[in-house]
Amino acid sequence: MTYCVALRMERGLVFMSDTRTNAGVDNISSYRKMFTWSDADAVVTILTAGNLATTQAVVSLLDERRQAGDDRRPALLAHASMFQVARHVGAVLREVIAASAPGGAGAEAAFSANLILGGQVRGGAPRLFLVYPEGNFIEAGEDTPFLQIGETKYGRPILLRAFDAGMGFEAAVKLLLLSFDSTIKANLSVGLPLDLAFYERDSLTPGPTRRIAADDPYFAAVSEGWGKALRSAVDSLPDFVL
Amino acid sequence: MTYCVALRMERGLVFMSDTRTNAGVDNISSYRKMFTWSDADAVVTILTAGNLATTQAVVSLLDERRQAGDDRRPALLAHASMFQVARHVGAVLREVIAASAPGGAGAEAAFSANLILGGQVRGGAPRLFLVYPEGNFIEAGEDTPFLQIGETKYGRPILLRAFDAGMGFEAAVKLLLLSFDSTIKANLSVGLPLDLAFYERDSLTPGPTRRIAADDPYFAAVSEGWGKALRSAVDSLPDFVL
Numbered sequence: 001m002t003y004c005v006a007l008r009m010e011r012g013l014v015f016m017s018d019t020r021t022n023a024g025v026d027n028i029s030s031y032r033k034m035f036t037w038s039d040a041d042a043v044v045t046i047l048t049a050g051n052l053a054t055t056q057a058v059v060s061l062l063d064e065r066r067q068a069g070d071d072r073r074p075a076l077l078a079h080a081s082m083f084q085v086a087r088h089v090g091a092v093l094r095e096v097i098a099a100s101a102p103g104g105a106g107a108e109a110a111f112s113a114n115l116i117l118g119g120q121v122r123g124g125a126p127r128l129f130l131v132y133p134e135g136n137f138i139e140a141g142e143d144t145p146f147l148q149i150g151e152t153k154y155g156r157p158i159l160l161r162a163f164d165a166g167m168g169f170e171a172a173v174k175l176l177l178l179s180f181d182s183t184i185k186a187n188l189s190v191g192l193p194l195d196l197a198f199y200e201r202d203s204l205t206p207g208p209t210r211r212i213a214a215d216d217p218y219f220a221a222v223s224e225g226w227g228k229a230l231r232s233a234v235d236s237l238p239d240f241v242l
Numbered sequence: 243m244t245y246c247v248a249l250r251m252e253r254g255l256v257f258m259s260d261t262r263t264n265a266g267v268d269n270i271s272s273y274r275k276m277f278t279w280s281d282a283d284a285v286v287t288i289l290t291a292g293n294l295a296t297t298q299a300v301v302s303l304l305d306e307r308r309q310a311g312d313d314r315r316p317a318l319l320a321h322a323s324m325f326q327v328a329r330h331v332g333a334v335l336r337e338v339i340a341a342s343a344p345g346g347a348g349a350e351a352a353f354s355a356n357l358i359l360g361g362q363v364r365g366g367a368p369r370l371f372l373v374y375p376e377g378n379f380i381e382a383g384e385d386t387p388f389l390q391i392g393e394t395k396y397g398r399p400i401l402l403r404a405f406d407a408g409m410g411f412e413a414a415v416k417l418l419l420l421s422f423d424s425t426i427k428a429n430l431s432v433g434l435p436l437d438l439a440f441y442e443r444d445s446l447t448p449g450p451t452r453r454i455a456a457d458d459p460y461f462a463a464v465s466e467g468w469g470k471a472l473r474s475a476v477d478s479l480p481d482f483v484l
Binding site for chain 1: 402412419427450460463464469471472474476478480482
């Protein structure tokens with residue numbers, strides 16, 4: 001499994017992904033699931049969930065494809081809008097799954113993957129998409145300002161209740177860590193370290209990134225403090241009267 | 243879908259279930275999923291999740307089966323221990339599923355169901371079991387003092403973090419309502435009203451029950467207060483430093 005979240009905020013975009021992959025519970029590994037491409041006119045970040053062979057092939061194809069043989073710029077970055085970038089990524093994802101699964105729809109499930117795609121192309125706004133294995137996609141908007149892929153359920157209630165697109169990046173990271181902490185505590189196939197990346201609106205430059213390892217003091221402070229804070233929050237509500 | 247939880251506490255047992263059933267999102271109904279049998283020597287409560295025809299048939303069979311034709315006491319209550327009650331219930335569940343699915347394992351999935359079974363038989367302690375469609379079961383213990391069936395993920399983090407078997411029934415109900423509120427907000431197929439039942443250790447009498455409807459003022463206070471309390475809890479943790 002996997003857990004990845006991306007936030008669409010007034011200040012820009014925030015991405016977080018775990019790094020655990022597994023084939024059964026007795027075969028776990030650590031792989032990066034966050035990838036960024038950029039040049040002077042575009043910044044594109046992708047988070048991946050699903051079959052690792054599929055997602056690695058998608059990332060390699062996005063890396064290697066050029067519009068012309070001597071072009072140094074990946075074709076991915078040469079689009080006029082984020083919508084066109086999403087169509088490009090969706091087409092590559094569908095193509096890779098189809099190539100692995102000549103058996104058709106039934107076989108495709110095993111090779112399936114979902115992606116979150118976010119970024120900005122010069123002249124447009126920052127945009128965030130969830131790309132399905134069929135190659136089509138949906139976009140995050142004001143009513144649903146975050147997207148999740150992988151093991152989405154354990155970490156969803158805290159985001160639904162407390163996330164607000166107008167908050168600062170600093171508070172948003174705290175919420176993301178709480179959402180990941182709930183998921184990691186409940187599902188063995190989601191694990192540390194976590195990758196974190198920011199994109200500041202209209203900067204057209206990748207923002208700072210962090211890797212949050214098991215010994216990260218901030219993560220430990222949030223995870224340990226949360227049990228106590230949560231019990232205080234519960235205590236602050238009136239008890240049921242039997 | 244469905245959501246049911248049972249808590250194994252020092253003071254006794256607490257049960258909560260929703261009442262929504264659905265066949266697709268355009269065909270929803272309200273059915274009770276909590277059933278209690280009792281006599282002078284035993285109290286047994288069952289919560290049901292899964293195919294409604296299966297769970298209704300199981301409940302009817304548990305109601306009707308007698309050890310002898312003129313026996314007024316259901317055979318379910320005539321066992322010497324909760325373990326024997328669980329074997330009885332598991333056998334009935336497996337029998338009903340098998341009768342609906344002569345096609346074998348593949349067909350069985352559609353008629354499947356899970357049950358939570360809790361109660362006390364005179365001479366034993368209160369015990370809590372999760373019964374699988376195959377008829378076998380696991381028991382809640384000190385390390386895992388609660389059981390869930392149905393849509394378990396959204397409501398699990400709050401229970402993992404804040405539930406403690408030594409707390410009072412009044413605080414436990416508050417936690418249950420928070421767990422149900424998170425689930426109801428995220429999954430349309432879990433819905434109000436909720437059924438709530440208590441069993442006081444060694445009483446050998448069914449405890450009080452409540453039905454919590456959409457207009458219940460306590461549920462509204464908890465649900466509305468929780469957003470604010472949660473945001474205060476998040477605010478009490480240190481912000482990430484970019």
